[in-house]
Amino acid sequence: MKKQEDDKLKGLFNEMSFTEPSKGFENRLMQQINIVAAEKQKKRSLRNAIYNVLAMIGGVLAIIALPVVVFRLSGINLADYNYSIKLPDMQIDPLWILMGFSVLVLLIGDTLMRTRLKKKQH
């Protein structure tokens, strides 16, 4: 009896026809989804940028801190050494340094431009 009663109610539900959303629903929904995806991507890019900056700062700090720690642990005191970092003493032509620096700046600029162009094409 109970089974029959359940089936009757189930039978009623089975008679129900499925309703379709309006024609433009799918397009409207996908537009919203694309907006949400763009926002998500923007947030992800910002988070990545923050991580990159933090990683760079960490790297620079490590470059400074590591020799300091190594020198301290090894008991080396730089003040005990007689050395000079003045260019005339090092016998390096400042022109070479300027040229090297210019090449480095050009390389960095080239890399940045290529990355931007690649992103635009994508």
Place this chain on the structure above:
Amino acid sequence: MAELDDIYYINLIRGGDTNAFVYLVRRYQRMIFTIVAKIVNNTNDAEDITQEIFIKVFQSLDKFRGDAGFSTWLYRIAYNTAISEIRKNKSIHTSFEDHLSAVGEEVLSDAIDDISTEERLRYLDEVLNMLPPEDALLISLFYLNDHSVQDISVITGLGVSNVKVKLHRIRKFMNFEINKLISE
């Protein structure tokens, strides 16, 4: 097979192919829209709620770990979103529990077979509207979508025995109300 297809599209979406989401929309929109439309009785509101459900599914896709089937996971989001959206617009049925306790064990009358399908469906719609949204969704998922009690337990977050009790009480109430409508 459907679950495997779902996983394939989920992986595409996670890989950045946002447009692959349309396949998941096409697979589930009919069922979700039908259930929501039965409860809110307004096509525009039902579309808004269905849209909200799919946006939440898209936003949470990274959290889907595959512990439960994708459809169960999707219906869980649908259930929670629909409940909160419907509650914003619909008054909560506080008297339902009192009313339910007054209803005895009742079997759906045989007279239901003598009335037209149109009339039967109208009665069903009316009675579904008398139920609180949670219960209307619960019974619709059980009968319309053929979910097992275990699946409904995962979807609603209720215990299995609690779901069974609720389904029993809802059926009792629906039988009583439909019989009442028939006799009127």
